[in-house]
Amino acid sequence: MPRRSTPRSVPESRTPEHPNGDEVNRRLAALIDVAGTVSRSLDLDITLNRALDKVMALAHADAGGILLYHERSRTLSYRVYRGLSEEFVRKIGRIGLGEGIAGRAAELRKPIISDDIARDPRITRPLPGIEQFKAFMSIPLVARGRLLGVMNISTRDARGFPPEAVSLVSSISDQVAVAIENAQLYEALKRKERTRGDLLRKLISIQEEERKRIARGLHDEISQSLTGLAFNLEAVLATLPPDATETRGKLEEIKTLSIRMLEEIHRVIYQLRPSxxxxxxxxxxxxxxxxxxxxxxxxxxxxxxxxxxxxxxxxxxxxxxxxxxxxxxxxxxxxxxxxxxxxxxxxxxxxxxxxxxxxxxxxxxxxxxxxxxxxxxxxxxxxxxxxxxxxxxxxxxxxxxxxxxxxxxxx
Ligand SMILES: Nc1ncnc2c1ncn2[C@@H]1O[C@H](COP(=O)(O)OP(=O)(O)O)[C@@H](O)[C@H]1O
Ligand SMILES: [Mg+2]
Missing domain, CATH: 3.30.565.10 (Histidine kinase-like ATPase, C-terminal domain)
Known part of the structure; x- marks a missing residue:
């Protein structure tokens, strides 16, 4: 009978309180390395993949993944993973806040470690291939007070994660969270810009269509009527008796005015839609x-x-x-x-x-x-x-x- 492991939250005691100089240096080097690697790209998937690779290498993990938190549904789901089967990830699907180990780590915003994940009573669903894993660590990713996701790593052997690995991964997780936040903000910004561009393009084409329509209306209705008016005036002028000088003068004035209006309208039409x-x-x-x-x-x-x-x-x-x-x-x-x-x-x-x-x-x-x-x-x-x-x-x-x-x- 395999021993049933006692599940526990990361006890403060697993973090060496007074790490020695070598340990501090190693941790600093890892932090700097991760910071440089994960912040190099603003692409979310690239960032996540790099972060996962780094953390798995540092903690000597055999499998791992990063789950992102979906604020609206208050669930987590895998976005990138290693050493886990597709079936495993599909079976997991969406994890509610507080559900299982990752859901709990997310809810408590504290890392959770299990020495024998396959027999951990907090696992609520049958998961294919879970027997091959032993030690498991779930680390919440929080940036500026906002939960962004959870990083899970696991080993196949029974040695488990040494205490340094736990504290190292915990301190790295802040860097990872900031990188994720940046990538997500950048994605949101790009999406907004695309939408804005689409709207603007639409607005411009509507405006041009509208201008075309008004120009056509001005041309077909008003300018035609004015042309008719000028023709009629011409006809009346031709039939006036020679001595009607005053009337002739008035009519000439109206004719000049109507021609000027016609020119003005053509200018407006042209501005609206230059044929x-x-x-x-x-x-x-x-x-x-x-x-x-x-x-x-x-x-x-x-x-x-x-x-x-x-x-x-x-x-x-x-x-x-x-x-x-x-x-x-x-x-x-x-x-x-x-x-x-x-x-x-x-x-x-x-x-x-x-x-x-x-x-x-x-x-x-x-x-x-x-x-x-x-x-x-x-x-x-x-x-x-x-x-x-x-x-x-x-x-x-x-x-x-x-x-x-x-x-x-x-x-
Ligand atoms: N060719 C120009 N010569 C001098 N000032 C200009 C010129 N074009 C633009 N400006 C200045 O820039 C300002 C902004 O121009 P614009 O964005 O077209 O808005 P508006 O023409 O409605 O004022 C103008 O108010 C004017 O002060
Ligand atoms: Mg202007």
Missing amino acids: LLDDLGLVAAVQWLADNYLEEAGIRVSFETIGTERTLAPEAQIALFRIAQEAITNIVRHSNATRVNISVEFKKRSAAVHIEDDGKGFNVEEIMGSRETDRGLGLLGMKERAELLEGRLAIDSSPSRGTRIDVEIPG
């Missing part, structure tokens, strides 16, 4: 912006195309156009510039727009870093739009030195 962009491409559309906004405001423009114009991917094309639009609006609104150089550049796998003004410039960091107001949102939007398409946007400006915007987008 030139689809029909004639980026160069013509940016040139149109320069003529209609900069020249109109009395700013001299030099315009250049570098490389041979080609058709770009629609998203890249519209993004470059919107960015140029914002940059040009900013020049008219804020810069007091007298000259602007614009170039549209076509490279093999990307296209770029460079816009440079000789205006008063601004402190980029101050404006981009300010969070209290809406200020800087235009510039930020330009950057986001470029980065969403794997492009880059650089803003180069300093007070009284003018401003230069360089944007490049693959496509």
Whole structure:
């Protein structure tokens, strides 16, 4: 009959109270080694695998695994393991807090050791292959007061874990927990960024669709009616008797007004959805912006195309156009510039727009870093739009030195 082991929590007495110098050095060396190894990556699985390998090597364990704690269901499950069969891990499934040995270690937040795991009364389920293991150690992983998981290690021989191994693994577990926390935070951040990117992309496409719809409405309804009005006025003018000079003058005025309105509406339509962009491409559309906004405001423009114009991917094309639009609006609104150089550049796998003004410039960091107001949102939007398409946007400006915007987008 095998001896039934007496289960126990790690007694304080198993930790040597006054470790000798060699022991302290060994422990320090192990700590430094683990800290360096497990914090090298922010990938959770890499971190867990490295931590487990290190701890198993240090404690001379034959099997082991790290279970992660799932806060919502208050359960633990294996994420990485060694020397355990898949069946074993599947049978274990999810362990409730307080259940079995690992669940207890997690609940108490204290390491638990068993000298003969196969016969430990705290094991509540039949586990395949458990007979081959003897000593077992379950160490909770806690970082900044938060339970993150449990690390289990086990030996096949009856020697068990020496007291140094117990205290060594306990002190290492804090390092492991911090590394896990960092990796989890990083994963959560990446997930959030992906979601944010997806939302932004969706928002932009909805906005473009909406603009297209409004532009179409303006064109089909209002601009057609105004054109009709101008035609009718023309017809009435043609039938007026020669002596109706006053009426003729009034009608001419109305006609001029309706033509001006028509032009204004075309400008709005164009801003909403530049058909030139689809029909004639980026160069013509940016040139149109320069003529209609900069020249109109009395700013001299030099315009250049570098490389041979080609058709770009629609998203890249519209993004470059919107960015140029914002940059040009900013020049008219804020810069007091007298000259602007614009170039549209076509490279093999990307296209770029460079816009440079000789205006008063601004402190980029101050404006981009300010969070209290809406200020800087235009510039930020330009950057986001470029980065969403794997492009880059650089803003180069300093007070009284003018401003230069360089944007490049693959496509
Ligand atoms: N070309 C420019 N010349 C001078 N100042 C500029 C220029 N572009 C942007 N700025 C400054 O940066 C600020 C932020 O610009 P932006 O993010 O587009 O927001 P907004 O145009 O709504 O103010 C502007 O208020 C202005 O002070
Ligand atoms: Mg702006």
